[in-house]
Amino acid sequence: MTQPIVDVQKLSHVYMQGTPLSHVALNEVSLQVQAGECLAIIGHTGSGKSTLIQHFNGLIRPQSGKVIVNGMDVSQPKIDIRSLRRQVGLVFQNPEDQLFEKLVGDDVAYGPFKMGLPLEEVKNRVKWAMDLVGLNFQEMKDRPTYALSGGQKRKVALAGVLSLQPKVLVLDEPTAGLDPRSRLELLGRIRRLNREEGLTVIFVSHNMEEVSQLADRVYVMANGKAVCEGTPRQIFGNQELLREHHIGTPESVDILYRLRERGYDINPGAFLPEETACEILKLIQR
Amino acid sequence: MSMEPIIRVENVSFTYQVSQDQQIPVLQNISLEVYPGEYLAIIGHNGSGKSTLSKHLNGILTPKEGDVLVNGINTKEKARIHEVRSRVGMVFQHPDNQIVATIVEDDVAFGLENIGVGLEEMKERVDFALEAVGMSAFRHRPPHHLSGGQKQRIAIAGILAMKPQCLVLDEATSMLDSYGRQDILAVVRKLHGEGMTIVTVTHHMSEVAEADRVVVMEGGQIVLEGTPREVFAHQDRLRELHLDVPDASRIAALVHAELPAFAPDLIHNAEVVAEVGRLYVRQAEASGS
Numbered sequence: 011m012t013q014p015i016v017d018v019q020k021l022s023h024v025y026m027q028g029t030p031l032s033h034v035a036l037n038e039v040s041l042q043v044q045a046g047e048c049l050a051i052i053g054h055t056g057s058g059k060s061t062l063i064q065h066f067n068g069l070i071r072p073q074s075g076k077v078i079v080n081g082m083d084v085s086q087p088k089i090d091i092r093s094l095r096r097q098v099g100l101v102f103q104n105p106e107d108q109l110f111e112k113l114v115g116d117d118v119a120y121g122p123f124k125m126g127l128p129l130e131e132v133k134n135r136v137k138w139a140m141d142l143v144g145l146n147f148q149e150m151k152d153r154p155t156y157a158l159s160g161g162q163k164r165k166v167a168l169a170g171v172l173s174l175q176p177k178v179l180v181l182d183e184p185t186a187g188l189d190p191r192s193r194l195e196l197l198g199r200i201r202r203l204n205r206e207e208g209l210t211v212i213f214v215s216h217n218m219e220e221v222s223q224l225a226d227r228v229y230v231m232a233n234g235k236a237v238c239e240g241t242p243r244q245i246f247g248n249q250e251l252l253r254e255h256h257i258g259t260p261e262s263v264d265i266l267y268r269l270r271e272r273g274y275d276i277n278p279g280a281f282l283p284e285e286t287a288c289e290i291l292k293l294i295q296r
Numbered sequence: 297m298s299m300e301p302i303i304r305v306e307n308v309s310f311t312y313q314v315s316q317d318q319q320i321p322v323l324q325n326i327s328l329e330v331y332p333g334e335y336l337a338i339i340g341h342n343g344s345g346k347s348t349l350s351k352h353l354n355g356i357l358t359p360k361e362g363d364v365l366v367n368g369i370n371t372k373e374k375a376r377i378h379e380v381r382s383r384v385g386m387v388f389q390h391p392d393n394q395i396v397a398t399i400v401e402d403d404v405a406f407g408l409e410n411i412g413v414g415l416e417e418m419k420e421r422v423d424f425a426l427e428a429v430g431m432s433a434f435r436h437r438p439p440h441h442l443s444g445g446q447k448q449r450i451a452i453a454g455i456l457a458m459k460p461q462c463l464v465l466d467e468a469t470s471m472l473d474s475y476g477r478q479d480i481l482a483v484v485r486k487l488h489g490e491g492m493t494i495v496t497v498t499h500h501m502s503e504v505a506e507a508d509r510v511v512v513m514e515g516g517q518i519v520l521e522g523t524p525r526e527v528f529a530h531q532d533r534l535r536e537l538h539l540d541v542p543d544a545s546r547i548a549a550l551v552h553a554e555l556p557a558f559a560p561d562l563i564h565n566a567e568v569v570a571e572v573g574r575l576y577v578r579q580a581e582a583s584g585s
Binding site: 054055056103104153154157159160161162183186187188189190191192193216218219256257258259260261262264265268269272274283284286287290291293294295 | 312314315320340341342343344347389390443444445467470471472473474475476478499501502535538539540542543544546547550551554555558565566568569572573575576579
């Protein structure tokens with residue numbers, strides 16, 4: 011295998027170290043992400059997912075262990091942090107947290123403008139990025155950001171990060187709060203960025219439908235450790251693992267598990283609704 | 297229905313002013329009644345106006361045109377807004393934005409302090425509210441160490457302490473993991489069972505399946521209304537409206553298309569499992585005879 015684009019080695023992080031409130035968020039986590047992969051990180055609230063991904067663009071520096079992103083060692087205080095952040099775009103869970111300009115167009119342009127790109131190039135990138143996330147440039151560029159719906163804010167935040175043309179896109183709960191269509195649309199766009207533009211995508215999610223539809227590979231986190239890794243089919247087929255680590259399942263998998271618990275011979279890895287329907291038909295049409 | 301509604305929304309229109317000469321219409325001449333003890337779900341795509349509508353139900357927003365009456369009190373009457381809010385409480389999307397105190401029980405008591413409830417009664421109400429959401433054991437803890445689902449339960453407790461008749465949940469589960477969501481749904485189910493009126497705004501179709509009535513919004517208007525089973529029967533229409541049906545409904549429809557004996561109008565996972573059981577037995581009998 012080639013050198014991973016993100017390489018995490020025995021990373022630990024303790025919040026409020028040395029105080030009575032000290033809390034171990036990450037405990038010797040190791041994980042590798044290959045360039046061009048779409049990786050999901052799942053785990054119960056408080057399992058360390060968000061702490062982990064904040065290391066990827068240097069928002070948090072390693073206390074112990076290593077994080078190497080595209081050859082840059084994030085633990086080295088002297089690395090070019092701006093270059094790192096151009097390569098790794100991070101979209102937070104609450105899009106409000108990363109919109110700060112009054113108008114949509116200005117907000118998306120902020121990054122490329124600060125990079126010192128010529129105005130024409132900035133404009134092209136803003137158009138490109140807004141188009142990628144499905145925001146009409148002409149219609150939306152002069153819209154005030156406060157008058158946007160939650161879904162639109164999320165798209166603007168994503169466009170703002172994409173306008174930097176990062177190599178790695180890190181998303182924290184990319185579709186929380188989106189309606190079903192916007193969710194499917196955004197997932198489709200992320201998948202296209204990943205498959206067609208070769209963008210490496212790492213996302214944290216508690217929406218298991220989303221994980222099953224988007225990810226090539228899944229890491230399961232629990233108590234600050236990466237406890238398991240596999241394809242969505244391997245992970246969702248493992249009921250004991252999910253129960254043990256308080257991880258939910260897609261609705262379809264819940265139906266499959268319930269059927270299996272009643273003694274029916276059924277494949278719990280068949281999580282797409284079409285597959286679930288097939289499994290059911292096989293049972294009752296023998 | 298002869299019963300007097302708790303909330304009456306009458307011909308309400310609302311616009312957001314984005315600039316001097318541009319207004320975005322969000323609600324267009326909407327009328328809706330919420331009845332005591334009802335469990336109502338409001339769904340619609342992002343920007344359909346559902347969240348704006350829900351913020352009208354306890355006077356956070358007031359109509360540009362039309363009226364909202366809560367137990368007969370017009371939400372435009374500023375002097376009586378406390379009465380309105382004590383009857384209709386609201387829980388929002390982000391748990392962190394709703395926690396104000398540094399200790400759980402202080403947070404739950406916050407609203408009571410504001411309306412001048414005496415110490416003895418305050419203690420009783422806080423006890424009751426924490427018990428109702430299953431968080432009594434956490435009363436002396438700092439809220440920022442709790443999980444998202446636990447914080448949302450604290451937010452609900454703060455509302456319950458005000459003894460409202462109606463609880464409005466504006467995407468209250470959308471930031472939670474599935475366990476946190478199940479926690480909140482269990483609390484809501486219990487409150488509804490005890491007679492609380494529930495209005496929930498959500499994108500989770502499996503949550504909608506639990507309601508008595510569903511209102512579907514599009515372009516600031518109500519375009520579809522009925523029981524969850526009635527509404528989810530319109531799979532194509534819902535898709536046009538950028539919405540979806542629960543996986544249970546989709547799976548039932550797929551199986552039904554191949555095997556007409558399988559009921560198409562299922563909305564709960566348990567119903568799908570039961571239907572498989574029914575046909576499995578029938579099929580076993582048929583092949584046995």
